[in-house]
Amino acid sequence: MSWAIIADSSCNLRGYTPTAADTTYAVAPLKINVGGTEYVDDDNLDVAELNRLVAEEQSASSSSCPSVGEWAELFRTAEKVVAVTISANLSGSYEAAVMARDMVMAEGGHQIHLVNSRAAGGKLELICLLLDRYLTKHPEASFDEVCTYIDGVEAFSTVLFSLSSYENLTKSGRMPKMAGLLANKLNIRILGTASDEGTIKIVAPTRGQKKMILKVVQAMEGDGFAGGVVCIDHVENEAMARELSTAIENRWPNAEVHIMSCGGLCSYYAEAKGLIIGYGWNTASGL
Structure with missing residues (x-):
């Protein structure tokens, strides 16, 4: 079969x-x-060019x-x-x-x-x-x-979003507009997760890459992660993804971390330098 x-x-x-x-x-x-042009999110998409076009577009993309x-x-x-x-x-x-x-x-x-x-x-x-x-x-x-x-x-699995840009999320109503404006203005990176309503629920705001990585590890530990498969997606931010991977493997030597570049859709939501981290516990440990 x-x-x-x-x-x-x-x-x-x-x-x-x-x-x-x-x-x-x-x-x-x-x-x-974007701007009246439709881009298909497949292997032929130039994601970097799409990100540039979305950033330049004044009206809301979809x-x-x-x-x-x-x-x-x-x-x-x-x-x-x-x-x-x-x-x-x-x-x-x-x-x-x-x-x-x-x-x-x-x-x-x-x-x-x-x-x-x-x-x-x-x-x-x-x-x-x-x-x-x-x-x-x-x-x-x-x-x-x-x-x-x-x-x-x-x-028994979830995602965390580590974001430093919020324009598309606020335009689409996935994040409160005031929270996005303040975070952008204060140069704050937000750690969030997906809510049942389809919005980003803020877990912790912080400044600095090392502090954010610590917050991610703490959030995973709080959820009950004890090792297994972790998937880290990044928007042109492989360096931070690898630093986070090292922190996860140091905390849980039995972790199996996979790092991937975001395609068009996830780049659209996570925006510049964003990370999306998927992991589980119990049945979703992968062990």
């Missing part, structure tokens, strides 16, 4: 080849609209989700499918995937399970990596067993 692991492009795991047998991985691209047809085409590529989307509160991607699932399952021959990540970036990568690992270790697992496992990963 063939499997497919599918994510929308809020997942920054690009060009990935699963280790599990008879398993494929694919990405359904979102789109970013994003749009993969279409029902795009999701359906990907769902037809395997008999058993697990698809992971950006938070349903951030985008219509999950709802489009629901409609595509119902359409394809009505055709027969497919089992499709959808996971609303309730996040973006690193949490989706964590889910996809651990799903592949589970399928590799448990090749005889039933579809229901796989779904139960991956729903547990979603429930």
Whole structure:
């Protein structure tokens, strides 16, 4: 039986080849609209150029989700499918995937399970990596067993956002405008997490890279992280991502850290020098 692991492009795991047998991985691209021009968030996108255009654009930019047809085409590529989307509160991607699932399952021959990540970036990568690992270790697992496992990963994992620029978040209503204006003016880097309403919930403001890295480690410890897979996405800030990786590995020698560049959608939200950190505990430890 063939499997497919599918994510929308809020997942920054690009060009990935699963280790599990008879398993494929694919990405359904979102789109970013800047100044009346639509940019497809796929492997051909020049993310640095997109970031420059978004920064120069005076009006609010926007994003749009993969279409029902795009999701359906990907769902037809395997008999058993697990698809992971950006938070349903951030985008219509999950709802489009629901409609595509119902359409394809009505055709027969497919089992499709959808996971609303309730996040973006690193949490989706964590889910996809651990799903592949589970399928590799448990090749005889039933579809229901796989779904139960991956729903547990979603429930016991989260993301942190380490941000230094907030213009797109405030324009889109994902962060209170006054908080964003003050943080920008005072040159404060904010550590936040995803709220159930699709906004950024502030965990801690701070100044200085080393203090921010300490805050991240403390937040992970407070959530119950005790080792395992961590996914760090960055917007043109690999140096800080690597410094954070070292701090995590020093605190938890059994941590397995993956560093990735943000694609278009995550760059749009995280903005210049932003980091998105995905990790879990219990079922989501990856151990």
